[in-house]
Amino acid sequence: xxxxxxxxxxxxxxxxxxxxxxxxxxxxxxxxxxMSIDTASEYAVANNIISDVNSKLNTIAAMNERLSExxxxxxxxxxxxRGDMQILSVSASWLCNRFAIDGExxxxxxxxxxxxxxxxxxxxxxxxxxxxxxxxxKEILDVIDSTFNNKREYTLIKAREIxxxxxxxxxxxYGTRETVEAVTAQSAYKAYKNLLKTAQIEICFVSPEEExxxxxxxxxxxxxxxxxxxxxxxxxxxxxxxxxVLVQEEYDVRQAKIALNFKYDTDDVDAVHxxxxxxxxxxxxxxxxxxxxxxxxxYYCTCxxxxxxxxxxxxxxxxxxxxxxxxxxxxxxxxxxxxxxxSDEELQSALLALExxxxxxxxxxxxxxxxxxxxxxxxxxxxxxxxxxxLLAVTKERIAAAAANVKPDSxxxxxxxxxx
Amino acid sequence: MSDREIITSKRTGDSCIHxxxxxGLDVYIREMAGFSSVYALFxxxxxxxxxxxxxxxxEEYTEVPNGxxxxxxxxxxxxxxxxxxxxFAKTGAQCNAYTSFDKTCYLFSCTKxxxxxxxxxxxxxxxxxxxxxxxxxxxxxxxxxxxxxxxxPEWRVLFNMLRGMYHSxxxxxxxxxxxxxxxxxxxxxxxxxxxxxxxLNNMTLSIxxxxxxxxxxxxxxxxxxxxxxxxxxxxxPDEPDDIVQAEIREKQSVGASIFxxxxxxxxxxxxxxxxxxxxxxxxxxxxxxxxxxxxxxLSDGIINASFGGEVFAGDGFFTVIFSGESEYPETVKxxxxxxxxxxxxxxxxxxxxxxxxxxxxxxxxxxxxxxxAAASVMINTHMAGCKPFDVVDIVSELTAEDALSFIRNELxxxxxxxxxxxxx
Numbered sequence: 001x002x003x004x005x006x007x008x009x010x011x012x013x014x015x016x017x018x019x020x021x022x023x024x025x026x027x028x029x030x031x032x033x034x035m036s037i038d039t040a041s042e043y044a045v046a047n048n049i050i051s052d053v054n055s056k057l058n059t060i061a062a063m064n065e066r067l068s069e070x071x072x073x074x075x076x077x078x079x080x081x082r083g084d085m086q087i088l089s090v091s092a093s094w095l096c097n098r099f100a101i102d103g104e105x106x107x108x109x110x111x112x113x114x115x116x117x118x119x120x121x122x123x124x125x126x127x128x129x130x131x132x133x134x135x136x137x138k139e140i141l142d143v144i145d146s147t148f149n150n151k152r153e154y155t156l157i158k159a160r161e162i163x164x165x166x167x168x169x170x171x172x173x174y175g176t177r178e179t180v181e182a183v184t185a186q187s188a189y190k191a192y193k194n195l196l197k198t199a200q201i202e203i204c205f206v207s208p209e210e211e212x213x214x215x216x217x218x219x220x221x222x223x224x225x226x227x228x229x230x231x232x233x234x235x236x237x238x239x240x241x242x243x244x245v246l247v248q249e250e251y252d253v254r255q256a257k258i259a260l261n262f263k264y265d266t267d268d269v270d271a272v273h274x275x276x277x278x279x280x281x282x283x284x285x286x287x288x289x290x291x292x293x294x295x296x297x298x299y300y301c302t303c304x305x306x307x308x309x310x311x312x313x314x315x316x317x318x319x320x321x322x323x324x325x326x327x328x329x330x331x332x333x334x335x336x337x338x339x340x341x342x343s344d345e346e347l348q349s350a351l352l353a354l355e356x357x358x359x360x361x362x363x364x365x366x367x368x369x370x371x372x373x374x375x376x377x378x379x380x381x382x383x384x385x386x387x388x389x390x391l392l393a394v395t396k397e398r399i400a401a402a403a404a405n406v407k408p409d410s411x412x413x414x415x416x417x418x419x420x
Numbered sequence: 421m422s423d424r425e426i427i428t429s430k431r432t433g434d435s436c437i438h439x440x441x442x443x444g445l446d447v448y449i450r451e452m453a454g455f456s457s458v459y460a461l462f463x464x465x466x467x468x469x470x471x472x473x474x475x476x477x478x479e480e481y482t483e484v485p486n487g488x489x490x491x492x493x494x495x496x497x498x499x500x501x502x503x504x505x506x507x508f509a510k511t512g513a514q515c516n517a518y519t520s521f522d523k524t525c526y527l528f529s530c531t532k533x534x535x536x537x538x539x540x541x542x543x544x545x546x547x548x549x550x551x552x553x554x555x556x557x558x559x560x561x562x563x564x565x566x567x568x569x570x571x572x573p574e575w576r577v578l579f580n581m582l583r584g585m586y587h588s589x590x591x592x593x594x595x596x597x598x599x600x601x602x603x604x605x606x607x608x609x610x611x612x613x614x615x616x617x618x619x620l621n622n623m624t625l626s627i628x629x630x631x632x633x634x635x636x637x638x639x640x641x642x643x644x645x646x647x648x649x650x651x652x653x654x655x656x657p658d659e660p661d662d663i664v665q666a667e668i669r670e671k672q673s674v675g676a677s678i679f680x681x682x683x684x685x686x687x688x689x690x691x692x693x694x695x696x697x698x699x700x701x702x703x704x705x706x707x708x709x710x711x712x713x714x715x716x717x718l719s720d721g722i723i724n725a726s727f728g729g730e731v732f733a734g735d736g737f738f739t740v741i742f743s744g745e746s747e748y749p750e751t752v753k754x755x756x757x758x759x760x761x762x763x764x765x766x767x768x769x770x771x772x773x774x775x776x777x778x779x780x781x782x783x784x785x786x787x788x789x790x791x792x793a794a795a796s797v798m799i800n801t802h803m804a805g806c807k808p809f810d811v812v813d814i815v816s817e818l819t820a821e822d823a824l825s826f827i828r829n830e831l832x833x834x835x836x837x838x839x840x841x842x843x844x
Contacts, residue, residue, distance in 0.1 A: 021454030023789040060718065064709035068775050071782030095782045099432070135718060142724045146745060148675030151571050252673040252844055255567035283505035283515070293503070296560030299568055317568050345509070352512025359531035360457040363629075363791055 026093035041175030042191035051077035054116035079173035083308030127186035159259035271402035429809035443644035444621035463525035466617035476651025487597015581839035588657035679749035703729035
């Protein structure tokens with residue numbers, strides 16, 4: 001594997017990974033901007049439009065026909081949050097040229113399509129094309145509506161809203177239904193032009209062989225953009241609430257779901273990371289072994305960490321009548337860690353699970369994307385191996401000390417109606 | 421030493437090894453240079469639909485409660501002396517299992533000590549340990565899993581559709597069963613099912629990634645206990661060709677209404693993969709995002725990007741399903757029926773069909789370069805009665821006429837079921 005990172009312009013990073021075991025190429029262009037409810041939906045709609053069509057392939061039919069001709073190449077957009085930043089990405093993947101039955105230059109064609117999407121969207125001085133805009137806006141509204149179809153995901157969204165109340169991270173990267181409704185073809189296009197100018201941009205390209213032209217095309221295209229961007233800091237700890245907050249909502253569901261938010265106040269992020277794995281990150285974690293296996297209260301009970309917000313969320317699906325019991329056991333297991341009751345096996349299995357995850361780096365394009373984007377967000381370019389060695393140095397004492405700094409912040413309960 | 425068969429794709433040059441191990445097990449191995457990880461699946465051809473069975477020596481068929489294959493999968497993770505998760509935790513491997521309609525697979529992925537992990541996998545699946553206590557304990561966990569899936573509208577819309585489609589085939593029953601059906605499961609029944617279906621002659625090992633074939637086969641020799649083929653026979657109740665009910669609606673607490681519109685096709689008795697790929701190309705043709713129908717429905721706000729189609733088929737069932745989010749599922753149904761009628765009358769556009777074939781070829785080639793997908797393809801194709809790279813060859817051989825014939829003969833309006841989950 002050959003890794004190279006260069007700057008293409010003001011706050012435009014280009015990461016190139018050449019790995020000859022792959023038979024596909026892929027690229028991810030990520031725009032990073034501060035999350036604001038005033039602009040989030042305009043950016044999100046614009047980001048969706050630019051991956052649907054461009055000025056040459058200006059209908060969904062035309063774009064899909066071309067991608068399908070190029071051996072089913074993929075082109076998609078995504079929107080998310082990290083810390084208090086909004087992350088807007090356009091990704092594409094395609095079969096490398098040596099598999100083209102008819103000898104097409106698939107990479108060349110895809111490069112043209114992607115750069116047209118970003119630098120030549122289907123718009124005029126009045127904004128994005130109205131037909132495409134209308135479809136794209138509906139698509140985003142449908143995505144927002146459908147989050148309630150997945151009750152676990154919805155529970156976590158509600159938990160996030162409560163945990164980060166009055167902070168930019170309170171909102172989803174799409175904004176709210178109301179802010180999406182307010183977007184117009186004009187406002188979305190204006191926002192997009194601003195985004196191209198001001199966002200911090202990270203491009204990651206993975207291919208089985210050197211493709212210098214990709215970097216050069218982006219360098220040239222961005223040189224024509226009048227940039228006025230600044231670099232952003234992702235680290236934005238969320239303050240713990242003075243008194244823990246509980247929000248309960250009743251729905252017509254069969255199973256109750258709970259999400260417990262905690263906040264931590266420690267710089268020892270590696271210790272917090274390990275603490276989360278020991279608490280609820282594996283099938284031998286304290287939560288799995290006790291809440292699920294010993295007490296038979298649930299099917300899943302896991303713990304996740306939001307590094308840039310300094311928060312932790314534990315969630316599980318449980319009988320309404322057992323919520324208190326499950327909550328007590330979750331708190332009890334966290335308390336065990338605070339007391340330093342961590343067995344050698346628990347620490348060892350957490351480290352081995354992490355090692356397994358770190359050493360599988362490089363087996364998929366996505367693993368390259370997410371590792372190098374994580375490095376960018378932390379502003380720390382190290383290898384997975386180097387990071388793992390740091391985790392190896394974490395002791396039980398450090399984990400217990402980190403856990404002592406974990407405080408309850410807020411809780412969300414999705415309750416089933418018929419249970420009472 | 422069992423004979424090795426090297427299987428190579430003529431089109432892509434990819435290859436793998438197949439061994440019919442002396443124990444009775446079929447073993448597929450794909451060494452993948454440059455990859456760090458290993459993914460292994462040890463599976464049995466035993467899924468939720470296999471509720472009635474007998475061995476050659478049995479006089480009568482045995483009928484077991486719904487959900488027992490899935491229950492058995494959960495219980496195999498408990499050994500006499502410790503849990504299987506704890507064994508894998510000592511190596512750092514990720515392990516898991518899944519039960520589908522027609523198979524149960526146990527799996528691990530790891531980047532080191534794959535030989536040790538393979539030993540654990542082969543050992544625990546061959547070592548059942550069921551007691552009253554550990555069976556009782558699992559009822560609560562699986563009960564919560566059933567409740568969780570019942571809150572999943574995607575799951576409900578599928579099973580409602582299958583109930584509208586199948587009179588008696590057990591594909592209509594939830595994989596995990598119901599809280600009542602799993603209450604009937606005890607240790608003796610689990611042993612009965614285990615002894616019947618977990619015979620190595622009914623099982624497959626598929627392993628891909630950073631491995632050496634010699635090492636894998638040496639571990640197979642060490643760990644696998646030879647099994648006598650006991651002549652397993654599974655049966656399904658007679659299933660009429662017609663459907664039960666053309667439309668099923670359920671109100672649920674959802675944010676977006678969803679639908680599944682299915683065509684009941686004739687079950688496939690031979691050449692399964694060819695029929696499956698023919699149907700798959702026909703579905704891709706019908707849901708092509710550049711087609712007039714797709715773009716009309718999209719533009720009118722009837723469908724969104726979630727619209728798509730799939731082939732859902734297995735032992736004794738074969739269905740083509742169109743699905744997505746929509747507040748107007750009847751309009752989608754009517755559009756599909758009209759489009760199918762048009763294609764039946766006018767034929768298939770060969771240029772579009774060939775483009776769809778090209779995209780399918782691209783997808784298949786991409787899968788070969790992914791450790792997880794490579795192992796999954798090997799076990800799935802073997803259980804479908806084929807070899808791993810057959811699918812690439814089959815797709816290249818299929819013609820527009822094949823897809824048209826499938827559409828004309830199998831996608832019949834009187835055999836459709838519309839299932840809808842509506843917002844409360």
